[in-house]
Amino acid sequence: MPEIQDVRRRRFHRLAGAGLLAAMLPTASRANTLVGGWITIKIPPPPDVAAKLKNLTARVDARQPLMETSNERPIRKYREFLDQLAAKNLSQMDQLKAVNTYVNANVARRKDGPEDVWAEAYTTLKEGGDCEDIALVKRWGLKRLKYARENLFLVMGMTLLTRPPEGHALLAVRLSDKVFQVMYNLVYSIEDATSLRYFEPAYAVNEFGFWRVDRVDHVGGDYWQEAYLRAVKRQGGKA
Numbered sequence: 001m002p003e004i005q006d007v008r009r010r011r012f013h014r015l016a017g018a019g020l021l022a023a024m025l026p027t028a029s030r031a032n033t034l035v036g037g038w039i040t041i042k043i044p045p046p047p048d049v050a051a052k053l054k055n056l057t058a059r060v061d062a063r064q065p066l067m068e069t070s071n072e073r074p075i076r077k078y079r080e081f082l083d084q085l086a087a088k089n090l091s092q093m094d095q096l097k098a099v100n101t102y103v104n105a106n107v108a109r110r111k112d113g114p115e116d117v118w119a120e121a122y123t124t125l126k127e128g129g130d131c132e133d134i135a136l137v138k139r140w141g142l143k144r145l146k147y148a149r150e151n152l153f154l155v156m157g158m159t160l161l162t163r164p165p166e167g168h169a170l171l172a173v174r175l176s177d178k179v180f181q182v183m184y185n186l187v188y189s190i191e192d193a194t195s196l197r198y199f200e201p202a203y204a205v206n207e208f209g210f211w212r213v214d215r216v217d218h219v220g221g222d223y224w225q226e227a228y229l230r231a232v233k234r235q236g237g238k239a
Contacts, residue, residue, distance in 0.1 A: 036178050036179045036180040036194075037192060037195075038216070041211060042209050043212050044210065045205065045209070046210075049203075052116075053205065055117070056120065056136075057207075059119070059123075060120045060140075063123070067122050070122070074126050075122065077106075078106075078121075078137075082141050082145060085098055086144075086146075092175055093181070093190065095145060096183060097188075097189070097190050099138055099141045099145075100138065100188060103137050103138050107124060107125060107128060107137055108127075109130065109131075110127070110129060118132055118133065119133040120136065120140075121140035124136065131169040131170065131185055132154060132156070132169035135169055135170050135171040136154065136171075139152050142171075142173065147173065149208070150207070151173060151174040151175070152171065152172075152173060153172045153174070153180070153211075154169060154204065154205050155169065155172045155182075155201050155203070155204045155213060156201075157199055157200050157201040157202040157203070157224060157228055158199070158202065159198065159199055160198045160199065161187075165227070165231070166231055167228050167231035168186075168199065170183060170184050171183040172193065172201075179192045179194060180193035182196055182199065194216075201214070202224050203228070212225065
């Protein structure tokens, strides 16, 4: 029976489109959700995510003075890179590409221990980190470049660049045109959510809330949300 249910969900995902979704959504929410290539619906955060965010915020606040003043090479070099980037007066897209390339090339990828911890940028720059830690290093950089915090999202979902697909996290940035631009630690290019095909979003979180996320052409069930939760469980809490 689970296999039949999965087939039905996949069939619905293929058939469902923006027009069908618009008919399904409450009128008041359509203007806020049918933008950017992804459907975002704000929901209460699960207790484990709320706890991780609280822990992360406390560590970010504690380490912020060191991020601004430390002379340790990875911290200092990242600040210098960002300040030089800001002085170049580049477009936002060129800034995103530069930050994505720098962090992907200079931050080591490593898995968490038995407990999945969302590390602040200070620790990750020095010791490396997993996908969400690297995304948070990029978030710190964009905040330094004056990107609005409400437009920076840690997005959790499934990467299709592995076989089988695995739980993964990345940073998505909502620009002035409302389209989400994706900063991936497995890919150096920047791609917008309307054309992204190697990642299926499930949830997003930032300093202002927690959202369920679907692609416009993949809605009508919990297929990818459930797949993400199964993947995290298989990976021992490490996505």
